[in-house]
Amino acid sequence: MNENLNYYEKVGLKVGLEVHQQINTKQKLFCKCPTIMVENGNFKTIKRFLRPSKSELGEVDPAALFEYMKHKEYIYEIPEEASCLVELDEEPPHELNQEALEVALMVALMLKSNPVDEVHVMRKVVIDGSNTTGFQRTAIIAMGGYVNDEEGNVEIKTLCLEEEAARKIAETEDKVIYRLDRLGIPLIEIATAPTIKTPQQARRVALRIGRILRATGMVKRGLGTIRQDLNISISNGARVEIKGVQDLNLIPKIVEYEVQRQLKLLEIRDELIRRGVKAEELESQIIDITEILKESKSKLIRKTVMEGGGVYAVKLRKFKGLLGMEIQPNRRFGTELSERAKLMGGVEGIIHSDELPGYGISQEDLNKIMKYMDVKDEDAIVIVCGKYENCKRALEAVVQRAREALIGVPEETRAANDDGTTRYSRPMPGAARMYPETDIRPIPITEDILNKIKSKLPEDPEETIRRYIVKYGLSRKLAEELIDSDRGKLFEEIVAKWSENATLIASTITYTINSLKNKGLPVENIKEESLKKIFDLISRGEMAKEAIPEVLEYITVNPNVDVEEAVKILGKGGISIEELEKIVREEIDKAKDVIRERGMKAMGLLMGRIMGIVRGRIDGKIVNETVKRMLEEELKSLKQS
Amino acid sequence: MELSEELSHYGELVKKKLSEAGIVIGDRVRVIDDTRVYEGILMPRPILGDENAIVIKLPNGYNIGIKIREGTRIEKISKVKHELKTSIIKEKTANNKPKVYIIGTGGTIASRVDYLTGAVYPALTPEDLYELIPELNDIAILETEQLFNIFSEDMNPQIWCKIAEKAYEKIMEGYDGIVIPHGTDTMGYTAAALSFAIRNTPIPIILTGAQRSSDRPSTDAALNMICSTIAASKAPFAEVAVVMHSTSDDESCTAHRGTKVRKCHTSRRDTFKTINGKPLAKIKPNGEIIMQTNDYNPRGKDISKVNLEAKFDDKVALIKVYPGISDEIIHYLIDRGYHGIVIEGTGLGHVPQNMIEALRRAVENGIPVVMTSQCLWGRINMNVYRRGVELLRIGVIPGEDMIPETALVKLMWTLAKTRDMKEVREIMTTNIAGEINVRSHYEV
Numbered sequence A: 001m002n003e004n005l006n007y008y009e010k011v012g013l014k015v016g017l018e019v020h021q022q023i024n025t026k027q028k029l030f031c032k033c034p035t036i037m038v039e040n041g042n043f044k045t046i047k048r049f050l051r052p053s054k055s056e057l058g059e060v061d062p063a064a065l066f067e068y069m070k071h072k073e074y075i076y077e078i079p080e081e082a083s084c085l086v087e088l089d090e091e092p093p094h095e096l097n098q099e100a101l102e103v104a105l106m107v108a109l110m111l112k113s114n115p116v117d118e119v120h121v122m123r124k125v126v127i128d129g130s131n132t133t134g135f136q137r138t139a140i141i142a143m144g145g146y147v148n149d150e151e152g153n154v155e156i157k158t159l160c161l162e163e164e165a166a167r168k169i170a171e172t173e174d175k176v177i178y179r180l181d182r183l184g185i186p187l188i189e190i191a192t193a194p195t196i197k198t199p200q201q202a203r204r205v206a207l208r209i210g211r212i213l214r215a216t217g218m219v220k221r222g223l224g225t226i227r228q229d230l231n232i233s234i235s236n237g238a239r240v241e242i243k244g245v246q247d248l249n250l251i252p253k254i255v256e257y258e259v260q261r262q263l264k265l266l267e268i269r270d271e272l273i274r275r276g277v278k279a280e281e282l283e284s285q286i287i288d289i290t291e292i293l294k295e296s297k298s299k300l301i302r303k304t305v306m307e308g309g310g311v312y313a314v315k316l317r318k319f320k321g322l323l324g325m326e327i328q329p330n331r332r333f334g335t336e337l338s339e340r341a342k343l344m345g346g347v348e349g350i351i352h353s354d355e356l357p358g359y360g361i362s363q364e365d366l367n368k369i370m371k372y373m374d375v376k377d378e379d380a381i382v383i384v385c386g387k388y389e390n391c392k393r394a395l396e397a398v399v400q401r402a403r404e405a406l407i408g409v410p411e412e413t414r415a416a417n418d419d420g421t422t423r424y425s426r427p428m429p430g431a432a433r434m435y436p437e438t439d440i441r442p443i444p445i446t447e448d449i450l451n452k453i454k455s456k457l458p459e460d461p462e463e464t465i466r467r468y469i470v471k472y473g474l475s476r477k478l479a480e481e482l483i484d485s486d487r488g489k490l491f492e493e494i495v496a497k498w499s500e501n502a503t504l505i506a507s508t509i510t511y512t513i514n515s516l517k518n519k520g521l522p523v524e525n526i527k528e529e530s531l532k533k534i535f536d537l538i539s540r541g542e543m544a545k546e547a548i549p550e551v552l553e554y555i556t557v558n559p560n561v562d563v564e565e566a567v568k569i570l571g572k573g574g575i576s577i578e579e580l581e582k583i584v585r586e587e588i589d590k591a592k593d594v595i596r597e598r599g600m601k602a603m604g605l606l607m608g609r610i611m612g613i614v615r616g617r618i619d620g621k622i623v624n625e626t627v628k629r630m631l632e633e634e635l636k637s638l639k640q641s
Numbered sequence B: 001m002e003l004s005e006e007l008s009h010y011g012e013l014v015k016k017k018l019s020e021a022g023i024v025i026g027d028r029v030r031v032i033d034d035t036r037v038y039e040g041i042l043m044p045r046p047i048l049g050d051e052n053a054i055v056i057k058l059p060n061g062y063n064i065g066i067k068i069r070e071g072t073r074i075e076k077i078s079k080v081k082h083e084l085k086t087s088i089i090k091e092k093t094a095n096n097k098p099k100v101y102i103i104g105t106g107g108t109i110a111s112r113v114d115y116l117t118g119a120v121y122p123a124l125t126p127e128d129l130y131e132l133i134p135e136l137n138d139i140a141i142l143e144t145e146q147l148f149n150i151f152s153e154d155m156n157p158q159i160w161c162k163i164a165e166k167a168y169e170k171i172m173e174g175y176d177g178i179v180i181p182h183g184t185d186t187m188g189y190t191a192a193a194l195s196f197a198i199r200n201t202p203i204p205i206i207l208t209g210a211q212r213s214s215d216r217p218s219t220d221a222a223l224n225m226i227c228s229t230i231a232a233s234k235a236p237f238a239e240v241a242v243v244m245h246s247t248s249d250d251e252s253c254t255a256h257r258g259t260k261v262r263k264c265h266t267s268r269r270d271t272f273k274t275i276n277g278k279p280l281a282k283i284k285p286n287g288e289i290i291m292q293t294n295d296y297n298p299r300g301k302d303i304s305k306v307n308l309e310a311k312f313d314d315k316v317a318l319i320k321v322y323p324g325i326s327d328e329i330i331h332y333l334i335d336r337g338y339h340g341i342v343i344e345g346t347g348l349g350h351v352p353q354n355m356i357e358a359l360r361r362a363v364e365n366g367i368p369v370v371m372t373s374q375c376l377w378g379r380i381n382m383n384v385y386r387r388g389v390e391l392l393r394i395g396v397i398p399g400e401d402m403i404p405e406t407a408l409v410k411l412m413w414t415l416a417k418t419r420d421m422k423e424v425r426e427i428m429t430t431n432i433a434g435e436i437n438v439r440s441h442y443e444v
């Protein structure tokens, strides 16, 4: 780890984390709608446009302009049961949800963060359509505090309460469809200072914050209910924001790959400087090469021409070889150009000279293009196909990105792929455009509210894990599993009565239930009462612990059958020592010849036969002891006779 | 803005500490109490909330409130230089574009946000409008004037007159159309008032507004302004109309006749509806105008027939009937010297028995009483039931299918011309500005 730290120290890695967690309140943050998702239905829709609001300085935010340039129409699906006029931006917001505020304050206190004295709700301008208003309502609830970590504490900058965005259902070239059920669900946003030093630390801090959030018992679970954004930079690189990471285990990889990406981009920059490339030499002069390629055998080009489109290209002077350079696993510098082209021009992708001949474009075709465009050996070209307007926008974006290569790493917002690499999503927003939400009055945070919350502050999850280890003798892994699966409370209830079985209880309600769930069984049918009954039977010797999975499985499929009945039906009812001794006696009598011949070595055979009869009905250990004892007695009496 | 005024919502303790440190709104400050230190820009205080909590804008753009106690220190870090700039886009002058005059009355159709302070500035110069709503550039040459800057709810008949006079002046100067941005609450009343005050307008006079404030990216003001300007520039009708969103979608606007329009929802974009008639037209932002009726006054060039009749008698009351209503209200109006009463009766135009005598007294005292219906939809008919017949007998004037607000404005306008009971009845029952449809159509 130290070696690791040294490496990341050397590259100057700085990571900041933003965790967004949906809160499980009954109602949304600024209206009385329930916080539920609606999956099916014939939804009514409305159609809206958003325009970037210009500031007093006349300037427009780069990210806002970027969305506006796409000139999309926004369609909102309106699930009746989970949206009202507030989500439609047809009614002013109601007062801030007090329940959500209390959860946010609870988390703040757990993080030792200082609540503000008065909450002021702000409007943060966002015009990608994900908010019908064109802004997200957000408020700082607390500032400061820290997350402790083995590589050093990480400071909390802010804890905000904000409204969740609408969820995107579909996107086409000219419109985006959103559904309004998710819009307005309360969200806690926790932002750390950019002082995380290693990829693993980033994961741990995210995990720790997640556990603290869950300790409140008031957060939503399931896909998409918690998301983390990562701000990553290295020395001489730039701040890149990677949004919407859902899997914590992916975090170290994302950080590593981003470091790799920034280092490679700096390499490309150095090479461009060495080659003497100047930004002004990179002109976005778009050349129509449709005619040149009219004889080409490329299917792509033939298809384009048949559909009435054209083939267009730009020259990137002295870029040869750089477009094919890998900057993240399976992602080349050309990929970055391609992403910009796709987003800004709606083209399907780019073809660049580092991968030619290819795509059906022959060496002969390439020679013709190079001659026509006056391309020198040291240059690169980028080709796109489609309608002129689209191709023009695409190639302009390509040239823009090529120019940015001269600076090194462009500041931008990216999205995580499943393999830990990232893709471009939009320019980094300028300084947040925020102004007060005048429809909501300031909310005081009084001593009374804080005292009320302090009195019911949950135990720190780190403390809970320690307690499980020390008090119940659980392994750390099992204790963490309990915390992360939200079954700590259930565990404590059961273990309170049958504490001698702590590990068995913990592994049953985590691993055993999970494996049934993985089989696709309806584990929600397992009632707390049933679990309690099972451990009761085990402690009375009326059921063997080996039978737990089978009994639980039976209950999931037959929810109306109670545990005792299930045990009976499955023939897993416990047997007494006397009964066991009777069975052992019978088996010893049957195997007399073998025993005479092999002595104690007959133990294995006997155990096999006897377990076949009593498995799951009495503890295997007891069977083993009983068989051993009775076999020894048998041998003794044989010897005497 | 006066500084003292900006500080006005702060409590004495805060004021004292700020003045001791020489701090004014907009300064960068540091606030230090026992355990916490905050730095940011001092903001004005909203009226509501704790007057001893100071509001600062943090460098990340958020505002927070910090409670100031005796022991809290407030230090000045620096003065923030902050100039308001507007970048000016030269209008593309093309002489063949229609000329539209915009008369501001309050209620902002466009605004800029100062993200440093959170303040919202209304924008009404043509340059501002072209910049904030670039589509206007292609529609018309705009000239603007901020005639008033008042809340919709503070509108009154004196101001109607001023607006009417200004509109009349601009008609006579030869503009192709007039747009009047107006708060939505009383836009319907003003629309009715202008409909009566300006006789025989040859051009459209369009009122418009916003249900969602113009500082937000989702404002309805932009589409409303675009469609209003289109209507003012080239609509075939020459009438006073309200032009606002047709539906909740940002797709088209509807032009409603000024005497038939009513605000029907507290907050939705499509709050305005035409009652007892068909809307004039549907207007799309691409310039398309789809007429919804053939019954309208056509646009013309002739300004010789334009007549300004901008006088309103404000001693008129509108009374809504309800179960248990007392006749005292009517006696009070008579005793206080009111000149006219509009009743918003039940159903076809009824009042409870106990009001009959009071209404008879009003009429006998030369106070015209006009009957309308609180149903809003449908026509008055006082011949069907006995109570109606009684009311007719004592001289109550049936308001036909006029909406109560329009009947009120019309009675104010009529009484400013004449107090003669016969003449008032004659005018009130005759269609002057599209306020009465003699036929009730099935499809409206």
Ligand SMILES: [Zn+2]
Pocket (backbone or CB within 6 Å): A028, A031, A032, A033, A082, A083, A084, A085, A086, A087, A184
């Ligand atoms: Zn709602």
